Amino acid sequence: MADISISSYGVYIPSNRMERSAIAEAHRWAVPSLKGLAKGQKAFCNWDEDSITMAVEAARGCLKGATGSVGSVVFASTTPVYSDLQNASIVANAVGLDKVSTLDATGSLRSGISSLINAFERAAASDTLVLASDNRLGQPASTQEMEYGSGAVALTVSKAGGIANYLGSESEAVAFVDHFRAPDKPFDYFWEARWIRDEGYVKIVPPVVTRLLDKVGVAAADIKHFVINATTGGAEAAVARKLGIAKEAIVGNLFAQCGDTGAAHPLIMLASALEKAAPGDLILVVGFGAGCDAVLLRATEQVSQYKAAASVASALAAGRSDTHYMRLLSFTGQIDLDWGMRSEGDQKTALTESYRSNDMLSPFVGGKCQDCGQIQFPIMPMCVNCSSTKPVDQVPLADAPAKIMTCTEDWLQYYPAPPLCFGLVQFDNGARVMMEFANITKEQLVVGMPLRMVFRIKERDDKRGYSRYFWKATPNTAAQG
């Protein structure tokens, strides 16, 4: 039997990092005890990011343009953007996948790891792209507000070998309700952390792991990397101790760097383990939530050569410290600032137009004129250069190198994160597009700045609950050298 493996992965963590001390300080008058959690940073989505855009970026880093072998895409999240409109297909289209089966998995913090197990168990002729993405919301002054982060991960499961081979899994469903959230409620409702640790993690996880280790014939002491998504409360150490897994094997939970990213978290931690693993290392991944999933992997020879285009290390390094707690509240929609009358404009999307243009808008594809060779966006029925009406050849622009040609900061127009920075983007291939700049600093807003493209929310239609997505340009710090 061919090895079923994780063949590639990509991680995306929003670069916005709120200092927990800033949150604690804002609530000090009412909940001074939050000071105890006020360490490190939590990642939070920019106004134009959500679980879909994060998944797209993770998937791009995972696939690096090699979409050919992917036959199915699963999108796991407890914070899907839509309840009835498949999130997986939006992500798939954006990364240039169309002839694939797509599925959303939700309703549990285990949705990510369960989807991964499912992909291993059903490994078919084609590869599966497993996406887990969460944009978690905590009520102001709650423990969850301090703990939660946002992030996404993408993993390709393949029968063609890879960086970590699948050895087996075990699962258990338990009606252990440590927290819940009804569809019409904005926040999770949590029970006491000590009870969750003692009656939940410590009693539910070990039997499942033991079954798995027995089945595969591996000793707990041989586990080199132990991933378990328990951000606080010392549950990891308690479970490891009970199982006989070495303390040193516990994989860091990234609490200080980005916080608990929900359904994505065990898989982001898995990615971080893969970045440290040596060939032959055993990696145990546990997902907890109304039961337990446990997966055992063994790093292959390839693990040391593998260079992730979007690694955990690079995602963590891209963080930008932020102490404006009000920005977090505004971006998460928890405070409704007065943006003035200019914000009243209707952002209704013509779904007919959206569908007509989907092939060029979702994956950001330009057209190359058959007669004169001019690459252009948007694709119009007539060539901008020679007026040819022949069908154009498709040219992907999402990964095409580009630079700032002209730029400005717009302080007048309504924009949820002022100023709106935009300008003409000149692609090296000759295409030119007026684009918004995402996550750009004043110093980076200069003619000639190298750019890369990112998938973002273009406008939110709050009236109808619909976001339209498009690509924005952001400084390519790698290309700056």
Next chain:
Amino acid sequence: MATGIKDKVAIIGMGCSKFGERWDAGSEHLLLEAFSEAIQDAGIEKKQIEAAWFGSCIDVVNVGNSALPAATALRLEGIPVTRVENMCATGSEALRGAVYAVASGAVDIALAIGVEKLKDTGYGGLPVRTKGTLNDMWMPWTSAPASFSLLASGYMAKYGISREDLKRAIGRVSWKSHVNGAKNPKAHIQKEVDLETIINAPIIAEPLGLFDCCGVSDGAAAAIVTTPEIARSLGKKDLVTIKALQLSLSSGREASTAEWDGSYMVNNRIAAAKAYKEAGIKDPRKELSMLEVHDCFSITEMVTMEDLGVSEPGGAVKDVMDGFFDADGGLPCQIDGGLKCFGHPIGATGLRMAYESYLQLLGRAGERQLENPTYALCHNLGGSPHTHVAAISILGLL
């Protein structure tokens, strides 16, 4: 063989409302104000007008669609009235429609009138608009000053000018217009502003500050046109005729190919070249007597000086700093105060430019009167630097 528009049509009457925050007046009042002055100036009866072109741009405020609001406000009975819209060049389009109708011989006397009621939005700046269902999917949703501020980015990059030097030059553009506008009782802003205040004003769109942006105002302007022969038969002695009317639009080339460098406006140059040919002007810097240009933003005016061939490429900064475009300079520009002081009620602006040119050519500009002007150029611009509508009209004495 087309012979162009030169001297085929004369303006026999013009009117212009007081521009400003006209809280007291609706579009219909503004239209009547401009129309009354124009028809009195022309010395004709309303029933002698055989066709009208009505410019209005923004549907969400102002008057709504169609020409019915103009026909109704002015009680134009049983004649063709056509609404035109071409972004910020709408006023020039109204004039073009009326002038072409007369030139074609289809009618003897036609009216061009434009209005915009911008101060019914509840906020400053132009109303927020959709760009169309496809463009809304990908095009950044930006303000007008920001779109034009990109010209500054392109201009500075091309000529290696520092932000400080550019700010001083475009600041002086606005300073000069404020000096001129202070003398114009119809201007919205009749106040001089010192250069340091202009340069240090809050940024609206980098590097444009508050005083680099034109005002936002209500207003209307009108022209009554006929043939020179009929004008004479009506007893007119000094005739202002249309020497050229040109319009050029972007095809998408600037926005979608690597050809354009972002430092000028392609269609300004095309329209100017055609207008000079139509009017028979060889050396615009010497032959033109005055300029009324589309100074929606100070950078637009400065760059336009080069596009019109009045300044050398890269030479506008020097001309501006030398005072070449001041009231007492070599070629006065915005002698009425321009958009800077009149604001930009879109449907009216192109006609307001023609109004000042008409007054100056006839020696009726009072305190602002220039010495013996012969050719006046009006430049009216719509859209954004990378995709725009450029309208150039040249007026002169017959």
